[in-house]
Amino acid sequence: MTPAIQLDNVTKIYRRSHLGRVKESVGVSDLTLEIRAGEVFGLLGLNGSGKTTTLKMLLGLLRPTQGTATLFGRVMPDPEVLRKIGYLPDAAYLPKYLTGEEAVWFYATLSQIPKQKRRAAVEAILEKVGMTAAAKKKIGDYSKGMFQRISMAQALVHDPELLIMDEPITGLDPLAVREVRQLVAWLKQQGRTVFFSSHDISEVEKVCDRIAILANGKLVALMEQKEWAGQEGKLESVFTATVKRSEGIGALKFS
Amino acid sequence: MDHFLLLVQDTWREHIRHRIYLSLFLFGFALLGGGLIISALAIEERARLMMDFGLAAIEFLGLITIVFVSVNLVLTEMENRTLYLILSRPLPRGLYIAGRFAGTLLSITVAMAAMAVLHGLLLWPLPHTISLSHYLMAWACAVGKIAVVGSLALALSLFSTSAPTAMTFTLFLWAIGHFSEELKFLGQKSANALVKTLVWFFYHVAPNFSYFNYRDFLYSPHPPSGAWFFYLACYTVGYTGICLWVATFLFSRKEF
Numbered sequence: 001m002t003p004a005i006q007l008d009n010v011t012k013i014y015r016r017s018h019l020g021r022v023k024e025s026v027g028v029s030d031l032t033l034e035i036r037a038g039e040v041f042g043l044l045g046l047n048g049s050g051k052t053t054t055l056k057m058l059l060g061l062l063r064p065t066q067g068t069a070t071l072f073g074r075v076m077p078d079p080e081v082l083r084k085i086g087y088l089p090d091a092a093y094l095p096k097y098l099t100g101e102e103a104v105w106f107y108a109t110l111s112q113i114p115k116q117k118r119r120a121a122v123e124a125i126l127e128k129v130g131m132t133a134a135a136k137k138k139i140g141d142y143s144k145g146m147f148q149r150i151s152m153a154q155a156l157v158h159d160p161e162l163l164i165m166d167e168p169i170t171g172l173d174p175l176a177v178r179e180v181r182q183l184v185a186w187l188k189q190q191g192r193t194v195f196f197s198s199h200d201i202s203e204v205e206k207v208c209d210r211i212a213i214l215a216n217g218k219l220v221a222l223m224e225q226k227e228w229a230g231q232e233g234k235l236e237s238v239f240t241a242t243v244k245r246s247e248g249i250g251a252l253k254f255s
Numbered sequence: 256m257d258h259f260l261l262l263v264q265d266t267w268r269e270h271i272r273h274r275i276y277l278s279l280f281l282f283g284f285a286l287l288g289g290g291l292i293i294s295a296l297a298i299e300e301r302a303r304l305m306m307d308f309g310l311a312a313i314e315f316l317g318l319i320t321i322v323f324v325s326v327n328l329v330l331t332e333m334e335n336r337t338l339y340l341i342l343s344r345p346l347p348r349g350l351y352i353a354g355r356f357a358g359t360l361l362s363i364t365v366a367m368a369a370m371a372v373l374h375g376l377l378l379w380p381l382p383h384t385i386s387l388s389h390y391l392m393a394w395a396c397a398v399g400k401i402a403v404v405g406s407l408a409l410a411l412s413l414f415s416t417s418a419p420t421a422m423t424f425t426l427f428l429w430a431i432g433h434f435s436e437e438l439k440f441l442g443q444k445s446a447n448a449l450v451k452t453l454v455w456f457f458y459h460v461a462p463n464f465s466y467f468n469y470r471d472f473l474y475s476p477h478p479p480s481g482a483w484f485f486y487l488a489c490y491t492v493g494y495t496g497i498c499l500w501v502a503t504f505l506f507s508r509k510e511f
Contacts, residue, residue, distance in 0.1 A: 001509060002367075042333055056510075056511070059339075059343040060342070060343070061339060061342060061343065061510065061511045062510045062511070063510060079345035079347075080345070082343065082344055082345040083344075083345050087339070087343045089336070089339055089340065093335060093336040093337045093338075093340055094337065094340070095269065097268060097269050097272040097273065098265075098268065102268070106261065106265055107259070107340065107344070109257060109261045110258065110344040110345075110346055111344055112257075112345060115257070116266050123346065152338060181354065
């Protein structure tokens with residue numbers, strides 16, 4: 001069976017030039033990963049570990065410097081594959097001048113939902129995320145929770161086979177965190193693949209089938225649920241043992 | 256086509272719901288009204304002064320708006336990261352550029368048309384100095400100029416990725432574009448090789464706005480021929496097309 005996601009020796013080097021001087025920094029280094037279809041996979045790591053870089057390469061927003069990022073057997077960016085992907089970013093990057101309904105319609109059209117099915121798809125997803133009543137309000141007037149719901153709606157309106165989420169629970173209240181968990185469980189039940197990045201170990205523990213830990217752009221651990229299930233604190237101890245802060249920050253010495 | 260029309264509609268919505276855009280055109284209407292006061296100073300030439308001042312005001316407002324809007328068109332989406340959700344969809348980048356640009360041009364053209372209607376109402380009680388077809392041609396030339404400047408601003412914004420720099424370059428090329436023939440003359444007269452090269456470069460790169468000055472012929476007994484208009488249309492489409500192609504090329508190389 002073709003894996004949903006395959007990363008083969010992927011390296012991303014950022015080159016920034018200022019006044020003729022080129023500065024290089026490694027985003028991801030020699031990353032090889034395979035995510036099976038129908039799996040909930042979590043990418044764990046500190047800030048700057050390469051999680052978002054990996055996600056962006058999968059979405060075609062960044063090009064790997066070396067190696068290949070393949071989704072459903074096709075090298076990214078591929079328009080056919082992009083139709084099958086939903087993307088839920090870490091913050092709601094939505095156009096504030098549109099109403100919730102207009103925004104979901106906009107993304108539904110971009111996702112190539114046929115015109116005759118589009119209205120029904122938009123209404124169904126707004127209903128599913130509980131935003132039917134507020135759909136005619138401008139996004140600029142929404143609360144953070146409403147933003148998150150419309151963001152979910154745009155990611156799911158075209159019924160994607162793979163959902164890529166970047167830090168989906170960062171900054172959310174406990175109720176919203178539970179809702180994201182509920183969404184992941186529902187997607188798994190539907191047989192969809194979920195790939196997300198996070199640095200919240202307790203949440204990852206609850207929802208993932210497998211996890212990978214990134215540190216300074218490198219894969220340092222790959223674990224299956226059975227390795228941490230029923231062992232409180234196991235994942236956290238593996239995480240703290242394998243990752244190190246990258247920006248030259250030393251450990252706190254209050255103990 | 257569905258994607259293109261969607262982007263045109265979305266850009267149109269964005270502009271008409273933007274306060275800055277509306278206030279700019281309210282300023283335009285005020286400027287046209289101000290023309291009445293200025294024209295009162297020249298009683299004998301009142302109608303002609305109102306005509307020239309009004310057309311210049313429409314073009315000026317269109318120009319200011321398109322430079323500001325085109326430069327920020329993609330840069331703002333990059334900054335707000337709304338672009339992530341668009342480009343993670345099956346949308347060719349060239350189509351994105353074309354749709355956004357067409358939506359911008361449409362919204363500014365509509366605003367310029369609204370200003371032209373107001374201008375017409377102000378001119379109505381005065382003695383008619385030119386025919387309606389002449390007026391429409393002068394207005395269409397202003398729209399052509401706006402299309403060229405807008406596409407140039409968009410390409411420069413993707414080249415420099417800094418809004419102030421792109422605006423400065425656009426206004427510089429806009430200014431140069433009004434003195435193309437003088438520039439050519441300067442190049443021919445200069446003995447300095449560097450000056451000759453620079454003049455040659457800017458003469459060929461900057462748009463030649465003297466082609467769009469239909470207002471110069473408004474009162475002429477020999478207005479430009481049909482061939483002139485055809486050439487102008489080709490020039491506008493060609494220059495705008497090249498700028499949009501450059502913008503697409505630069506945009507497709509970008510990573511986010």
